[in-house]
Structure formats: structure tokens, C-alpha cells
Amino acid sequence: MIAVDLFAGGGGFTEGAEMAGVRVKWAGNHSQVAVQTHAANHPRTIHVCQDLHQADWSQVPAHDLLLASPCCQGHSPARGRAANNPQHDANRSTAWAVVSALEYHRPALGLVENVREFVEWALYPAWRLAVQALGYQVAPHLxxxxxHGVPQHRERLFLVLSRSSRPLMLQLPQREHVPAADIIDFSSGRWSPIEKPGRASATLARIAQGRKTYGDRFVMPYYGSGSGTTGRSLARPLGTVTTRDRWALVNGDQMRMLSADECRAAMGFPAGYRLPEQHRTAVHLLGNAVCPPVARDIVTAIKEAA
Structure with a gap:
């Protein structure tokens, strides 16, 4: 089976598809650093750096499976979804590149990943009808x-597109949960004292609350809701890894943010997967990525069902 990867980012979808035995022949993204990272890890893949609204699909190889992760920022509540926001409207419109690619190549299968709020987009019904007009059934999977064995809770929507008589609903495996403790190295990283001048009172309050529940070692988010005021046990998976440093590790009287290597492991990438040297850039790519083990299990199930 041959695949192409639209909005390929740093390569999580490609990595997972190749784990499932699928050759990803072409990958496209608008970000130069994402393309460079993808190419460093998948040198056999043809890479294109461009706005996929402008893509010439005749230059894309024929394929059996189209993988696509259109921009999610215009849908996610974490970034706001207000209408008439030019940036968010432009982000949401990237989904139409998927329709354009399907129309030209008509692959047997497609797999589109996004946040669950994608189906709340005002134009989602029109987008779905356009996909269906091309002969595809649309099967949503949350x-x-x-x-799938990834040490974080990360809920995402996967739309399975198939040229079949009925939607292709998959039977996916349920793998054992992996605790956050498995991906954390307490002997490494840049630790700083918890009690130091300038430490925010809200941070100190979170730490105090976390200590009451979990003792001297736990993780907590620096921003966001959920575990924001209570901390989180290392015996369970992390919460969602985002595009900027979110998870802080508390160890006695010290604390630090998770390293890029730990975020990579939390996303389910292999240890040898190459990342940009700059921490902020690496975390940004990881937070935008598809978790490879999830892609592996879904693509495997598609191959078995198709």
C-alpha cells in the first residue's frame, strides 16, 4: 500500500503508517522546519514545502491511502474558534485541500485527523457532502x-474515508495504559528550586495541593484546566502534550519542565527520532503531531478491513 501525507508536520502520521507496513511516498507541509524534520527521519519520502491550497496534485504520486491532518487551531477551544478571525478562518480552510486532492487522485482510502471540534465547524456539513460527492463514505472514530499504548491522554478525531458501500467502522485494539513515570528521567534535566524569588503564587498553590495528594513526586500543568489545580499522578498517563511547554515535574524541593526527549516519548515517537535542536521548536512540532502508535493501529485496522 502506498500513501501520501498532507500537512505532514514533523512526521507522526508517516511514522505510524510505516510502522503498519505502508510506504509513504510523498509528504507536504508549509513549514520549512517541519519538512526538514520529516526528511531527516524519512529520507525515502519525496518532500514538498508549500501552502497546500496551492498544490499541483498532478505532481503528487498515485497512492492508495491519503493521510491528512488539516490545521486544527481554528477548531480547538485551546486557541479560540470565533468566526471572522482571519487567522482561524484561514486555518479551517486547509481542510478543503483534502477534497481537492481526493478529487484529483481518487485513492481507495483516506484518513483525516483533527480535534473532535472539527465536526462543529460551520462548513463541516458542506465539507462532508463534498467528500461524499466524490464517492467516499465517512466514518468518524474518536x-x-x-x-494505544501512548503515555498521554490525547483525544483526537479520525475520519476514515472509503470508496465502499457503507462506512468503514474499525475494530481498534485497546492497549494497556502506560504511566507517565515510564518516560521521565529524574536524573536529567534543568532543575530549579521551587522556593525562589519570583515564583508565581499560583504555581506554589498548585504544588502545595499536589503534594497533599501525591507526595513529593508528581506532574502538573503550568496552564490550562483539568489537573491545573490538583497535579497529576505519575502512575497514570500524562494529559495532552501541547505545542508549548505545559507539563512541569515536581521532585521534592525542585521542579522543571519536561524535556523535548520526554515529550517525544510521551507522544509515542521512537527514542531515535530526530528533532530540531531548539527545545521550543521541537515541542511545537511534537504538540502538533499525530501519535505514531495511534496511526499504526488505525492504518493496520484499515488494511485488515479494506
Whole structure:
């Protein structure tokens, strides 16, 4: 089976598809650093750096499976979804590149990943009708990465597109959850004292609350809701890894943010997967990525069902 990867980012979808025995022949993204990272890890793949709204699909190889992760920022509540926001409207419109690619190549299968709020987009019904007009059934699957052996809870929507008589609903495996403790190295990283001048009172309050529940070692988010005021046990998966440093590790009287290597492991990438040297850039790519083990399990199930 041959695949192409639209909005390929740093390569999580490609990595997972190749784990499932699928050759990803072409990958496209608008970000130069994402393309460079993808190419460093998948040198056999043809790479294109461009706005996929402008893609010439005749230059894309024929394929059996189209993988696509259109921009999610215009849908996610974490970034706001207000209408008439030019940036968010432009982000949401990237989904139409998927329709354009399907129309030209008509592959047997497609797999589109996004946040669950994608189906709340005002134009989603029109987008779905356009996909269906091309002969595809649309089967939504809401998947938590933790159920696929990834050490974080990360819920994402996967739309399976198939040129079949009925929607292709998959039977996905339910793998054992992996605790956050498995991906954390307490002997490494840049630790700083918890009690130091300038430490935010809200941070100190979170730490105090976490200590009451979990003792001297736990993780907590620096921003966001959920575990924001209570901390989180290392015996369970992390919460969602985002595009900027979110998870802080508390160890006695010291604390630090998770390293890029730990974020890579939390996303389910192999240890040898190459990342940009700059921490902020690496975390940004990881937070935008598809978890490879999730892609592996879904693509494997598609191959078995198709």
C-alpha cells in the first residue's frame, strides 16, 4: 500500500503508517522546519514545502491511502474558534485541500485527523457532502492515544474515508495504559528550586495541593484546566502534550519542565527520532503531531478491513 501525507508536520502520521507496513511516498507541509524534520527521519519520502491550497496534485504520486491532518487551531477551544478571525478562518480552510486532492487522485482510502471540534465547524456539513460527492463514505472514530499504548491522554478525531458501500467502522485494539513515570528521567534535566524569588503564587498553590495528594513526586500543568489545580499522578498517563511547554515535574524541593526527549516519548515517537535542536521548536512540532502508535493501529485496522 502506498500513501501520501498532507500537512505532514514533523512526521507522526508517516511514522505510524510505516510502522503498519505502508510506504509513504510523498509528504507536504508549509513549514520549512517541519519538512526538514520529516526528511531527516524519512529520507525515502519525496518532500514538498508549500501552502497546500496551492498544490499541483498532478505532481503528487498515485497512492492508495491519503493521510491528512488539516490545521486544527481554528477548531480547538485551546486557541479560540470565533468566526471572522482571519487567522482561524484561514486555518479551517486547509481542510478543503483534502477534497481537492481526493478529487484529483481518487485513492481507495483516506484518513483525516483533527480535534473532535472539527465536526462543529460551520462548513463541516458542506465539507462532508463534498467528500461524499466524490464517492467516499465517512466514518468518524474518536480515539484516545492512551488506549494505544501512548503515555498521554490525547483525544483526537479520525475520519476514515472509503470508496465502499457503507462506512468503514474499525475494530481498534485497546492497549494497556502506560504511566507517565515510564518516560521521565529524574536524573536529567534543568532543575530549579521551587522556593525562589519570583515564583508565581499560583504555581506554589498548585504544588502545595499536589503534594497533599501525591507526595513529593508528581506532574502538573503550568496552564490550562483539568489537573491545573490538583497535579497529576505519575502512575497514570500524562494529559495532552501541547505545542508549548505545559507539563512541569515536581521532585521534592525542585521542579522543571519536561524535556523535548520526554515529550517525544510521551507522544509515542521512537527514542531515535530526530528533532530540531531548539527545545521550543521541537515541542511545537511534537504538540502538533499525530501519535505514531495511534496511526499504526488505525492504518493496520484499515488494511485488515479494506
Amino acid at each position: 480515539v484516545d492515544a492512551a488506549d
